[in-house]
Amino acid sequence: MDTAMESAVGPHFSGLRLDSRRLSSSSSLPSSPSAASSCNGGTADASAAANGFSPPPAAEGSKQPFVIGVSGGTASGKTTVCDMIIQQLHDHRVVLVNQDSFYRGLTEEESERVQDYNFDHPDAFDTDQLLECMGKLKSGQSVNIPIYDFKNHRRCSESFRKVNASDVIILEGILVFHDQRVRDLMDMKIFVDTDADIRLARRIRRDTVERGRDVISVLEQYGRFVKPAFDDFVLPSKKYADVIIPRGGDNHVAIDLIVQHIRTKLGQHDLCKIYPNVYVVHTTFQIRGMHTLIRDRDIATPDFVFYSDRLIRLVVEHGLGHLPFTEKHVVTPTGSTYMGVDFCKKLCGVSIVRSGESMENALRACCKGIKIGKILIHRVGDNGQQLIYHKLPLDIAERHVLLMDPVLGTGNSANQAIELLIRKGVPEERIMFLNLISAPEGVRCVCKRFPRLKIVTSEIETGLNEEYRVIPGLGEYGDRYFGTD
Numbered sequence: 001m002d003t004a005m006e007s008a009v010g011p012h013f014s015g016l017r018l019d020s021r022r023l024s025s026s027s028s029l030p031s032s033p034s035a036a037s038s039c040n041g042g043t044a045d046a047s048a049a050a051n052g053f054s055p056p057p058a059a060e061g062s063k064q065p066f067v068i069g070v071s072g073g074t075a076s077g078k079t080t081v082c083d084m085i086i087q088q089l090h091d092h093r094v095v096l097v098n099q100d101s102f103y104r105g106l107t108e109e110e111s112e113r114v115q116d117y118n119f120d121h122p123d124a125f126d127t128d129q130l131l132e133c134m135g136k137l138k139s140g141q142s143v144n145i146p147i148y149d150f151k152n153h154r155r156c157s158e159s160f161r162k163v164n165a166s167d168v169i170i171l172e173g174i175l176v177f178h179d180q181r182v183r184d185l186m187d188m189k190i191f192v193d194t195d196a197d198i199r200l201a202r203r204i205r206r207d208t209v210e211r212g213r214d215v216i217s218v219l220e221q222y223g224r225f226v227k228p229a230f231d232d233f234v235l236p237s238k239k240y241a242d243v244i245i246p247r248g249g250d251n252h253v254a255i256d257l258i259v260q261h262i263r264t265k266l267g268q269h270d271l272c273k274i275y276p277n278v279y280v281v282h283t284t285f286q287i288r289g290m291h292t293l294i295r296d297r298d299i300a301t302p303d304f305v306f307y308s309d310r311l312i313r314l315v316v317e318h319g320l321g322h323l324p325f326t327e328k329h330v331v332t333p334t335g336s337t338y339m340g341v342d343f344c345k346k347l348c349g350v351s352i353v354r355s356g357e358s359m360e361n362a363l364r365a366c367c368k369g370i371k372i373g374k375i376l377i378h379r380v381g382d383n384g385q386q387l388i389y390h391k392l393p394l395d396i397a398e399r400h401v402l403l404m405d406p407v408l409g410t411g412n413s414a415n416q417a418i419e420l421l422i423r424k425g426v427p428e429e430r431i432m433f434l435n436l437i438s439a440p441e442g443v444r445c446v447c448k449r450f451p452r453l454k455i456v457t458s459e460i461e462t463g464l465n466e467e468y469r470v471i472p473g474l475g476e477y478g479d480r481y482f483g484t485d
């Protein structure tokens with residue numbers, strides 16, 4: 001074993017020697033305060049910059065993604081656990097980054113003596129490049145991640161994997177907790193803890209089946225590099241973990257808990273944390289797909305109407321779920337009692353003419369015979385003067401009001417309409433504003449003025465441009481829906 005170690009510390013294999021210096025300097029640093037409680041993890045970039053790496057600044061007002069680090073020994077099931085989490089989440093806002101992608105490619109000389117190369121040493125990875133990619137992702141930019149080939153120990157020179165900026169980034173690898181700069185990027189750290197014998201057995205099978213190795217070479221590499229590096233670097237980094245998963249992918253309870261935790265993080269847009277009466281419909285690939293279609297400027301009107309209607313229906317159903325209910329018991333055909341609830345009956349809809357009228361059918365489809373009033377806000381000239389026409393149910397003050405307008409932009413017309421409803425005697429807390437997309441500026445404008453009103457939307461936008469148009473938005477909604485564009 002000693003001879004093996006010696007041969008591993010030559011010019012290109014200086015990992016072990018360099019490492020004792022690195023390890024002592026990093027182990028003398030205090031363990032990083034985890035930013036687990038905050039999605040904004042402000043410490044991460046600052047400390048990365050302090051270590052000589054400056055990620056590009058985040059766009060103003062953009063929220064920082066939630067970064068989860070997953071570490072553990074080789075073949076502990078890190079990749080398997082991450083795949084399971086991503087599969088269960090079934091959400092496009094989660095991306096996986098593998099530390100393996102940042103293995104340095106071997107030089108000709110190193111390739112000739114590959115059996116002497118220590119792939120388990122921190123120096124085997126290009127950590128600066130990993131930090132640069134993570135910094136870009138954290139600041140909302142997409143990145144091209146190298147593709148590593150375990151059979152020839154090189155990166156594919158031509159192809160990359162494009163990873164888009166996302167709300168949750170999972171970073172997995174044997175040594176992702178080793179370097180403090182990488183640890184500091186993480187909001188949550190998970191260590192996959194699997195028995196060493198099981199890991200060795202899995203590694204033999206995986207490397208012979210998938211990575212083009214034979215059993216002898218796997219065992220030699222394991223004894224010479226993998227196990228010592230596990231003891232020196234991987235195991236000592238376990239102390240940084242917030243969550244330890246025993247048995248890896250077999251531990252369904254732990255994986256379910258982690259999935260739930262990520263879902264909570266995903267469900268909370270920053271605006272929802274500030275304004276608790278703002279609700280964003282939980283996104284799925286179907287919802288994202290429908291948004292993609294209606295935002296496409298080239299979509300035909302019938303398709304725009306079809307997919308808008310589907311989305312509006314979801315928003316309406318979600319909004320109805322926030323109305324009060326009363327208990328109701330019924331007897332089923334089997335003679336059993338079903339302890340249910342009764343819908344709130346004192347309801348009405350109010351559409352802001354003209355685009356709000358596109359939401360009326362969905363409301364009628366969900367609430368049979370519902371009364372629907374209308375408000376028209378008419379701008380006169382350029383001096384900000386407005387005329388408001390309305391036709392509202394006479395008993396509106398006794399009803400819960402579902403106010404409808406597909407796009408919440410500046411919030412000015414919404415506020416005018418809400419003021420009118422309040423003047424008509426509707427209590428603020430009985431008004432719910434339903435829309436398809438909301439600009440953060442509009443949400444703030446409405447919520448500051450009417451903090452007890454509820455807003456239900458299906459997506460929160462980036463913001464407004466200089467012309468007060470919603471970005472990315474979907475254009476003139478009324479014209480597109482009614483085919484007058």
Ligand SMILES: Nc1ncnc2c1ncn2[C@@H]1O[C@H](COP(=O)(O)OP(=O)(O)O)[C@@H](O)[C@H]1O
Pocket residue numbers: 072073074075076077078079080081202203205206247248249250
């Ligand atoms: N719970 C499990 N039961 C059986 N085989 C597993 C389990 N988890 C992972 N494996 C297998 O073990 C090997 C190593 O798992 P992998 O997820 O690649 O580990 P890591 O990424 O930690 O190296 C793979 O071939 C994988 O299919």
Ligand SMILES: Nc1ccn([C@@H]2O[C@H](COP(=O)(O)O)[C@@H](O)[C@H]2O)c(=O)n1
Pocket residue numbers: 073074075078079100103119120149150151152153154173174226
């Ligand atoms: N060319 C390479 C590169 C890496 N390895 C081994 O991979 C292990 C890390 O990947 P896991 O999925 O197992 O975490 C690490 O232990 C290296 O020994 C390799 O064999 N060849």
Ligand SMILES: [Mg+2]
Pocket residue numbers: 078079
């Ligand atoms: Mg792996």
